[in-house]
Amino acid sequence: MKxxxxxxxxxxxxxxxxxxxxxxxxxxxAPASTLGRLSASDFAMPRYQIARxxxxxxxxxxxxxxNPLRYSLTGFAxxxxxxxxxxxxxxxxxxxxRGGARILDNVSEVMNTDDPxxxxxxxxxxxxxxxxxxxxxxxxxxRVGTFxxxxxxxxxxxxxxTRTFVSARNTEVLMAIELENRDSEPLTLxxxxxxxxxxxxxxxxxxxxxxxxxxxxxVKGQGWEWTLPPKARQTRHFAVSVAPKDKTPPAYQASLGDxxxxxxxDGEAQLRRIVEPLPALKTQSPQLDNLYKxxxxxxxxxxxxxxxxxxxxxxxxxxxxxxxxxDFSFSAYALNLIEPQAIRQTLxxxxxxxxxxxxxxxxxxxxxLAPFLYIQEPFALRDLIGAYVTVTGDRTILDDQAGGHSIxxxxxxxxxKLNEFATGPDGLVDLGxxxxxxxxxxxxxxxxxxxxxxxxxxxxxxWLAELAGExxxxxxxxxxxxxxxxxxxxxxxxxxxxxxxxxxxxPGGSRQPxxxxxxxxxxxxxxxxxxxxxxxxxxxxxxxxxxxxxxxxISRKDTVHWDRLDADWGGGGCYLGTPLRTxxxxxxxxxxxxxxxxLKRMSRLAGHFAFLPQSPMADEPAEFRTGGxxxxxxxxxxxxxxxxxxxxxxxxNGSLVVSPAPFNPELGEARLAGFQFRHHRxxxxxxxxxxxxxxxxxLCSKKGYGKITTIPAQPLRGSGQ
Numbered sequence: 275m276k277x278x279x280x281x282x283x284x285x286x287x288x289x290x291x292x293x294x295x296x297x298x299x300x301x302x303x304a305p306a307s308t309l310g311r312l313s314a315s316d317f318a319m320p321r322y323q324i325a326r327x328x329x330x331x332x333x334x335x336x337x338x339x340x341n342p343l344r345y346s347l348t349g350f351a352x353x354x355x356x357x358x359x360x361x362x363x364x365x366x367x368x369x370x371x372r373g374g375a376r377i378l379d380n381v382s383e384v385m386n387t388d389d390p391x392x393x394x395x396x397x398x399x400x401x402x403x404x405x406x407x408x409x410x411x412x413x414x415x416x417r418v419g420t421f422x423x424x425x426x427x428x429x430x431x432x433x434x435x436t437r438t439f440v441s442a443r444n445t446e447v448l449m450a451i452e453l454e455n456r457d458s459e460p461l462t463l464x465x466x467x468x469x470x471x472x473x474x475x476x477x478x479x480x481x482x483x484x485x486x487x488x489x490x491x492x493v494k495g496q497g498w499e500w501t502l503p504p505k506a507r508q509t510r511h512f513a514v515s516v517a518p519k520d521k522t523p524p525a526y527q528a529s530l531g532d533x534x535x536x537x538x539x540d541g542e543a544q545l546r547r548i549v550e551p552l553p554a555l556k557t558q559s560p561q562l563d564n565l566y567k568x569x570x571x572x573x574x575x576x577x578x579x580x581x582x583x584x585x586x587x588x589x590x591x592x593x594x595x596x597x598x599x600x601d602f603s604f605s606a607y608a609l610n611l612i613e614p615q616a617i618r619q620t621l622x623x624x625x626x627x628x629x630x631x632x633x634x635x636x637x638x639x640x641x642x643l644a645p646f647l648y649i650q651e652p653f654a655l656r657d658l659i660g661a662y663v664t665v666t667g668d669r670t671i672l673d674d675q676a677g678g679h680s681i682x683x684x685x686x687x688x689x690x691k692l693n694e695f696a697t698g699p700d701g702l703v704d705l706g707x708x709x710x711x712x713x714x715x716x717x718x719x720x721x722x723x724x725x726x727x728x729x730x731x732x733x734x735x736x737w738l739a740e741l742a743g744e745x746x747x748x749x750x751x752x753x754x755x756x757x758x759x760x761x762x763x764x765x766x767x768x769x770x771x772x773x774x775x776x777x778x779x780x781p782g783g784s785r786q787p788x789x790x791x792x793x794x795x796x797x798x799x800x801x802x803x804x805x806x807x808x809x810x811x812x813x814x815x816x817x818x819x820x821x822x823x824x825x826x827x828i829s830r831k832d833t834v835h836w837d838r839l840d841a842d843w844g845g846g847g848c849y850l851g852t853p854l855r856t857x858x859x860x861x862x863x864x865x866x867x868x869x870x871x872x873l874k875r876m877s878r879l880a881g882h883f884a885f886l887p888q889s890p891m892a893d894e895p896a897e898f899r900t901g902g903x904x905x906x907x908x909x910x911x912x913x914x915x916x917x918x919x920x921x922x923x924x925x926x927n928g929s930l931v932v933s934p935a936p937f938n939p940e941l942g943e944a945r946l947a948g949f950q951f952r953h954h955r956x957x958x959x960x961x962x963x964x965x966x967x968x969x970x971x972x973l974c975s976k977k978g979y980g981k982i983t984t985i986p987a988q989p990l991r992g993s994g995q
Contacts, residue, residue, distance in 0.1 A: 309554035309947045313542060314411045317571050317884075321408035325882040325895040328382065329359070330903050335413040335442040335537065336544045336579045336587075342415040343382035345390075345405045347436050350415075353484060353514060354445045356580075357595055362479065364447070364469055364514055368403070369497070371462035373427035378402045380468070394423065403434065410884045412571055413541030414439045422456075431456040432463075432502070441533075442540035442579070446515035450534050453509075455502040465490070466497040469514075473497070475525055479516050485523055488512045489530040498525075548574040551612045553949040553957075555915060558942025561877035565911055568880040569854075572908035573608060575885050578637075585623070587616055588637050592888055592904035596643050597635040599624050603654035604851030605909025606661035607916075607924075611950065614666050618674070621658060624651075625676040625684045630691055649695075649711045652688035653730045653795075656737050659685075664926050667952060672741065682741065689738050689753060692731050698723040698779060700763035701756075703731050713792060713843040717835045720788050725768045725776030729796040732761045736800070761801065774809030789829035791819060791852050792843070797859035807863060814856075814868050821892025823879040825853040825872065841898050842889040850888055851907025854914050861918025866935035869918055874940075876911065886911075920946045920958045928952050928987025934965045936979045954988045 332339040338354030348366040352359030368377040378400050381390045393399045407418040415438045422431040433454040455461040467486040469477040473496050476483045489511045490498035511530035555566045578588045591601040609617050627635050632642030633651055663669055672682040698704035702723045735757035742750035768776040775787040796802050818829040828836045828845035841847025853872050860869035882895035888902025916922050921934035947957040957968040967975040967983050975983040
């Protein structure tokens, strides 16, 4: 059936006949099939590819974490924890009945103190399981191993496969163990749980007990006896859970298999909450496809659902379990496409609790975690609120109350806060000596009149003027005047033609360019003039900002300020969201080659991480271990692909402009399917000879690169309009 799309002009309905062709997508020359949605198996990554030690690699199911231990078949650290594993360690050892050999599974624990390569054959050395393959999945961990020895009492030869799950419902880790007896004689093993180095079914944990249970009925002391017939393969299930001291669970629980299936289903549901609202991607670049998946996995790991958190769900910065709007803003559209109401509530909490005095917001208690206020916060609010309004069409968010003011009033107060710093020449924003409110750096000079802050302040005041004008607020003229006065001073006072950069200004009139990637934020604004934009982008090259695996946050040519260890903002790498968002801005500004170059480098990084770290190094696939290790700004990678490569530009009025980058042979033919905007689904297909756009499965545009498609706002489905 032909879809009629309406727009309203002066109260008259007008049919937009171009929007969708009659017939099916396949009849129109476009592929009829849709891309399959991702599941846990699509995120699988072999352990040997992951450039992390065990303490920085976890599985997660929305409620808590567990850190599987490498080279062990059953070992893990932490028991469905939030922050830190609490020192808890678990494994099974296996006691073979005929000869009494104890087969250890503790190789991961002794790698630095013993030589397990001498085990199993050296006289007097222990016996141990041998790891073969380990694979990470978002909410479970699969391991395969072997044991094969000829003892005087007979051959002991079995294969072992384990899957370790973290529960979404309780403080619990579950495990399925499959054994295959390869011998022609029965095999009897006693599985001995080892908790914190002790073979005990129950050990103290917090104020309660960590208790181990199995669906093996034959409990033998502090373990379970399991007999496998010759050439047989069997699976049994185990749980390690926390219980009050007066309510300990039984050691035998017949229904544990169902709990494992439940954890599996819960894990897939957690992934669907992230994946289903977002488009699916398929290109001819496996590296870019993998980057897309790693960005999705990282977002999934930032969404919590726990009863002891104030909000359900709760979105957090990542490895740091708190809310900071600056981090969130890098993924503004992705987050609002997934759960706009949760993001709306987060913004209310930030303003209600932070009140322009603190930016780190606790997720358990209504309090600030630290007395630091980022001057970036108003710019982050602009990004998040702008994305919310564009995605939902709902402008009432500006009237939400928080901390005694409406959100709109808070935005005006932030304008006043920025003006408190207007002590530089011609009203430029001067932050003073301290840089704690800006970037945490271990060298000085990135302070006083910082060009990135001043440029973003121009954009902010322009936005405030627009909001005020829409509300007939007389302050609209004042904000507009402030924006343009600041704009004049910004270009006249700060631009350094010789350096192709904007200078920092200091008291007494001294100045210098600080080559910080922070300035690339201005590529996403209307503030830069065309020659300035080109000059800034020209520094994105080898020897300056480009590293093999992404960006340096300080140019390599700055020998005064570059800091190898500080991969966040000091030089050695870059805060995750910055290169990803910079790539998007380059694409949107027509510089697709530089945008693609950055995405290629970030794709190399993604080949070494199951989920993306906050502060990756730029010249090696590594991270500084206290640097966060997970980041919500990973959504910027998704947005770089949607808005950059595929050229999607959703507008506040509900229309969608599509203008993809020119065909890229390295990317090949590509599809982005299921971009959901205002209750409709869009698909863009990039072909060698041009691009196609589908609306709700029907072809609505077929054009060559360089030609723009504009799809007017569509009526709600089923509205009858």
